[in-house]
Amino acid sequence: MIKTTAAICVAPNVPLEIDTLTVDGPGPGEVLVEIVASGLCHTDLTALEGVNASSVYPLIPGHEGAGRVVEVGLGVTTLCIDDHVIPLYGPECGECSMCRSKRTNLCWTIKPTRDRGVMPDGTSRFMRGNKPVHHFMGTSTLSRYTVVPEIALAKIRKDAPLDKVCLFGCGVTTGVGAALAHVRPGDKVAVFGLGGIGVNIIQGARIAGASRIIGIDISSAKTELATSYGMTDFIRPGPDAPDPVVAIRDLTGGGVDVAFECTGVLGVMRQSLDCCVPAWGVSVLLGVEPSGSELSFPPVQVRYGKSIVGSYFGGIKGRTGLPGLIDRFMEGEIDLDRQITHRLQLHEVNEGFHLMKQGKSVRSVVMFE
Structure with missing residues (x-):
């Protein structure tokens, strides 16, 4: 058992x-991680x-953190002390029917307990006094x-800067991966919503070779960043x-x-279907x-060839696919610096979420070191 400093949402x-x-220390199949940095994401909000x-x-x-392994529990075989890791809100067990299907990056092995704010054995590892504090998305990266x-946990290369690659825990991977x-x-592409995910979709679409990238947002605050990432047109x-x-048509x-x-x-979801080319x-x-x-939506749109699909974590398998994306960042293909608009200490975390709600930040990163 060790002490940690954390941000707690009591209600x-x-x-x-x-x-x-x-x-508490890690149980069987669990790992204790020291978080170095954590991005603030709208899902936290x-x-x-x-x-x-x-x-x-x-x-x-x-849920957008990066850190180092401090201790491993019984039966852990793929991670060692001092390994650098990114916690994953979507696991990859490699053994369930979803993982074995090779059709999806979804793995719901621990979803029932994760969604109840506890570890797979049904208990929490955090205690405030004599009362438990729940985990969030299975990660709780706003704790040291x-x-x-x-x-x-995705094991990553040790030369990747943790105070930047923490963003691969959600926004960057979700956006770039989906694109x-x-x-x-x-391709001609439209992106509705230019928040942290939207700007990374634009970045990914440019990398993928899109010929035209149209951004749509009720605010023009992110247009400079979106343009630098490859947006060719903006609609407000x-x-x-x-x-x-x-x-768009x-x-x-x-x-x-x-x-x-x-x-x-919902209305924007419908617009995203309506603006697609038939067939x-x-x-x-x-x-x-x-x-x-x-x-x-009118079924005729689908009968005439349009389709609606979802994307979870950009379709990336966390443990086996995320390291490759980080390689592309280290090679200079993916940019992170321009989207990190604020660096904060943990005691400033409420200000970070206030900046998010005001639309004044793309990504704020909370530093533990």
């Missing part, structure tokens, strides 16, 4: 509390605002020390602006090959919709 819509907790159905309070948020199942999976050379919807679908001569939706707004256009949904939502 929705209450500022995070910074406190010292105790962390869903827990803070009480709209994330898998949040059990009190909890320690954070955290315990994660071995199957939910690399769906965009072909010469509004009461006095043309309908985005019409504008006009710009592309009929529609885009691939549209990415990153807002979670082969693909709408890729990444935004998280409110619980209980349903999307409607």
Whole structure:
């Protein structure tokens, strides 16, 4: 058992509390990780605002971190002390039917317990006094020390800067990975929502060879960054602006090959389908919709060849696929520096989420060193 400093969400819509907790050592198949840096992601905000159905309070948020292995539990074979790792909210066990299918990067081996805020054995490793504090997304990277199942840790090269590659824990991988999976050379692409995921889709679409990349957002705050990443056109919807679908069709001569939706707004999801070219256009949904939502569209669009698909963590298998993306970053193909807009200490974490809600940050990184 060791001490850790962590940000604690005691209840929705209450500022995070910074406190010292105790962390039990890793159990069988588990690993104790010292987090060096953690990015702040909008999914964390869903827990803070009480709209994330898998949040059990009190909890320690954070799922975009990077750190070093401190201790390994019984039966751990793929990781050693001092290995550099990125915690994964989506594990890769390699043995379940999903992993063996080779059709998906989804692995739900530990999902039932993860969504209850506990480890696979049904208990928490965090204690505040004599009361447990729940894990979040199986990672809880806004704690200096955290315990994660071995199957939910990606081992990465030691020369990769942890204060940057922490962003591969969610936003960068989700965005770049989705674009690399769906965009072909010469494609015309639309990206709805230019937050952390949206700008990385633009970066990935450029890498994949898209000929035109159209960004759509109600704010123009991210246009400079999006343009530097490859955006060729920007549409800002509004009461006095043309309908985005019409504008996209006009710009592309009929529609885009691939549209990415990153807002979670049902009306925008429908726009992402409507702006696709008939016969082969693909709408890729990444935004998280409110619980209980349903999307409607004319079936004729699908019968005439359009398709709607989802993307989870960019389609990347965390343990086997993520190291390759980090190699591409280290080779200079993927940029991280321009999207890290703020570096904060843990006691400034509430300010980081405030900057996010105001649209003044792309990614804030909380430093533990």
